[in-house]
Amino acid sequence: MSVVTTDKNNKNMKATIIGGGIIGLSTAYFLNEDGWDVTVLEKGDLTDNCSFGNMGYLSPSHFVPLAAPGIVSQGILWMFRQKSPFYVRPSLRWDLIDWGLKFVRASTQKHVERSARPLVDLLLLSKHLTADWQKSGLMSFEYRDDGCIMYYQTAKKEAEELENARMAEDLGLKVEILDREQSQSLEPDLRPDVRGGVWFKDDAHLHPNTLMKQLPALLEKRGVKILKNAEVVDFQKENGKIISVGYRIGSPDSGEAVNTLTSDLVVLAAGSWSPKVAKMTGEYIPLMPGKGYSMTVDTPRQLLRYPCILLEAKVALTPWAGSLRIGSTMEIGALNDRILFPRVQGILEAVPKFLPGYEDDPVFRELADFDKLKKDIRKKVWFGFRPVSADGMPYIGFAKKTGNMIIATGHAMLGLSMGAGTGKLVAELAGGKPASIGMAAFDPKRY
Numbered sequence: 001m002s003v004v005t006t007d008k009n010n011k012n013m014k015a016t017i018i019g020g021g022i023i024g025l026s027t028a029y030f031l032n033e034d035g036w037d038v039t040v041l042e043k044g045d046l047t048d049n050c051s052f053g054n055m056g057y058l059s060p061s062h063f064v065p066l067a068a069p070g071i072v073s074q075g076i077l078w079m080f081r082q083k084s085p086f087y088v089r090p091s092l093r094w095d096l097i098d099w100g101l102k103f104v105r106a107s108t109q110k111h112v113e114r115s116a117r118p119l120v121d122l123l124l125l126s127k128h129l130t131a132d133w134q135k136s137g138l139m140s141f142e143y144r145d146d147g148c149i150m151y152y153q154t155a156k157k158e159a160e161e162l163e164n165a166r167m168a169e170d171l172g173l174k175v176e177i178l179d180r181e182q183s184q185s186l187e188p189d190l191r192p193d194v195r196g197g198v199w200f201k202d203d204a205h206l207h208p209n210t211l212m213k214q215l216p217a218l219l220e221k222r223g224v225k226i227l228k229n230a231e232v233v234d235f236q237k238e239n240g241k242i243i244s245v246g247y248r249i250g251s252p253d254s255g256e257a258v259n260t261l262t263s264d265l266v267v268l269a270a271g272s273w274s275p276k277v278a279k280m281t282g283e284y285i286p287l288m289p290g291k292g293y294s295m296t297v298d299t300p301r302q303l304l305r306y307p308c309i310l311l312e313a314k315v316a317l318t319p320w321a322g323s324l325r326i327g328s329t330m331e332i333g334a335l336n337d338r339i340l341f342p343r344v345q346g347i348l349e350a351v352p353k354f355l356p357g358y359e360d361d362p363v364f365r366e367l368a369d370f371d372k373l374k375k376d377i378r379k380k381v382w383f384g385f386r387p388v389s390a391d392g393m394p395y396i397g398f399a400k401k402t403g404n405m406i407i408a409t410g411h412a413m414l415g416l417s418m419g420a421g422t423g424k425l426v427a428e429l430a431g432g433k434p435a436s437i438g439m440a441a442f443d444p445k446r447y
Contacts, residue, residue, distance in 0.1 A: 015037065016040075018267065020044070041227050053382040064115075068109075068392070119441075123414070126419060129424060139211065150197055154312060157312055190302055190303075275287050290330045292386055312350075314328050315328040329343050395444040
């Protein structure tokens with residue numbers, strides 16, 4: 001196993017983190033806590049990365065990797081529906097073909113069974129660390145430990161979710177099976193039109209926008225340097241290790257000179273941009289961006305009491321004190337700024353089918369006025385790119401060819417759920433400490 005340092009205090013050891021999303025910032029937190037001199041390079045301005053528009057879930061319930069039996073056949077059917085929640089844009093690009101072949105091979109029941117325990121361990125570790133941030137008073141981001149309810153309308157999806165509930169109990173998670181009447185009693189304003197649901201009681205949620213404002217402020221207060229609009233342009237390597245990172249502030253046309261950072265440790269946490277950066281170091285990461293959409297509105301008059309996922313539609317809803325967020329879709333393909341309106345429409349049409357109370361809600365009706373929404377879509381619909389690994393498991397560990405680079409990406413839609421835990425694991429790896437949980441399932445060297 002590679003180790004950058006075994007110095008308990010890590011004095012004078014410099015770490016460069018590439019990426020200022022929740023994974024990069026969490027890593028900065030724990031490396032700084034261990035005494036590292038940390039610099040974060042973020043190509044944006046920290047106001048709108050993928051961590052801002054997610055659902056705010058901390059989800060031990062999400063222990064089934066994205067690569068699972070049935071996802072491929074279901075995905076093929078969804079490709080022919082404009083309003084479907086999953087889409088792979090066909091392309092002859094080698095990286096997409098390679099990723100797709102690996103994803104298909106990984107989509108087995110055996111993969112699900114061997115992945116469940118590592119995922120639960122990482123999700124629970126991350127949840128507890130995030131809760132500690134709130135409890136300590138270091139930050140306050142509307143943390144609530146209410147669980148999450150998975151609603152289903154069909155017998156087929158009910159059977160699948162009851163099997164997930166059985167697996168969850170075997171993994172030590174707390175679940176409650178709800179029938180139609182119990183579901184409606186939990187949400188009396190919305191009257192769920194469902195067969196029932198599974199209430200995963202270990203889940204929690206927070207307000208990600210607040211966390212993503214407070215965490216960098218805390219880091220800078222503690223001496224972490226965060227460089228915004230800083231794009232990595234090259235690396236200098238000696239004897240299989242990175243000795244410096246070259247970056248430019250602003251666009252290539254800005255005229256700014258390339259700056260360099262000497263580094264003892266480099267952490268690649270650039271989300272969907274990680275493969276491009278990795279290629280500069282001679283590394284290959286099989287990963288594709290998965291675009292997701294969300295919409296946030298003032299809290300509707302019909303109150304949603306619990307976060308929930310509408311299973312057949314693959315739509316998630318999260319209530320906060322002053323707002324409601326609705327999100328869905330996974331579009332696998334190239335990075336682009338297109339918003340496919342039919343998919344946004346499909347998200348909003350699904351909500352009142354499951355939660356009919358929203359049909360009479362003026363706030364929701366205003367959002368779902370599709371003529372107005374289409375004209376103002378750039379303002380009302382957020383999109384971001386989830387980094388989707390080739391087997392649905394995150395990449396956390398030392399790179400194949402670069403002795404002092406740790407890869408921390410591929411968390412798909414679970415970046416926030418796994419952020420704090422991933423940061424802790426990276427710091428432990430860098431310092432040669434025993435890992436808090438088993439790490440083999442996340443090793444980037446598996447490809």
